[in-house]
Amino acid sequence: YFISLVGIAAASIHNGFYNLCNGANLAYAKAAFLEVDGYANAKHTPSGDDMMLMHKIGKRFPGKVGFLKNRQAIVRTFTAPDFSTFWQQRLRWTSKAGHYEDKRITVILAMAYLCNLTLAFNVMAGAFHPQFLHLAMWQFLLKIGVDTLFAYSVARFFRTEQLLWNILPMQILHIIYIIAIAPASLIGGFEWKGRRYS
Structure with a gap:
């Protein structure tokens, strides 16, 4: 799923929407860095300095x-x-979501969270009302269809197509992960490099 994030970053940047980047592979002109005052606005958070700089x-x-x-x-x-x-x-990555100046990113993250949450809700509600289970099935098929098509195009570039065999179990785990990580990042802190942040 991480390579899919790289694909999202590439597509977004191509369309002029700078929502994702990775400090492990980031280059910039020193003049541009100094012009925008570098990492000055990221000192209050242990994560997200790369993305805030790009923004x-x-x-x-x-x-x-x-x-x-x-x-x-x-x-x-x-x-x-x-x-x-x-x-x-x-948890560290998710904690930076509230620090972005471009609130479109927050809106997109909230929409993605709600999509996963409603899918899980419909599965549970389906135990009492079958129509919810039918809705969940169509939601899941749409999700896995779109995700697979996108992941395939990215995996082909990275030459990691063999990972696509894991997409079905990973879809289920990813839904659980998304639903759990958001509230966990809001109510609890995290540890990074031997330090505790809250």
Whole structure:
């Protein structure tokens, strides 16, 4: 699913909507960095400095943010070694959502959350009223159809098509993950580099 986020970032940047980037693979001109005062507005949060910088540069220099679609520019990073580390990492990532100046990103995140929440609700309600189960089935088929088509195009670029065999179980886990991570990031803190943040 992480490569799908890279695909979303690429498509969004191509359309002039700077909503995602990754500090592991980010380049900028020093003059542009200084012009927008660098990471000044990101000192209050331990996550999101890369995206906040991109937002500022995109606002100050419209049309000058780009995505380099080139296999030679791919940067490979390590996955979290265990679930606890993965969860803390995702809590840290999710915690930055409220700090974005561009509220369109918050709206999109809220819509994605509601889509997953309503799907889960319809599955549970289907135990009492079958029509909800039918609705959930169509929601799930639409979700997995759109996600698979998009993930395939991205996986082809990264040459990781073999991962698509996991898409069905990952869809189910992803719905649970999305529903759980949002409230968890709001009501609890997270640990990062040996420090506790709340």
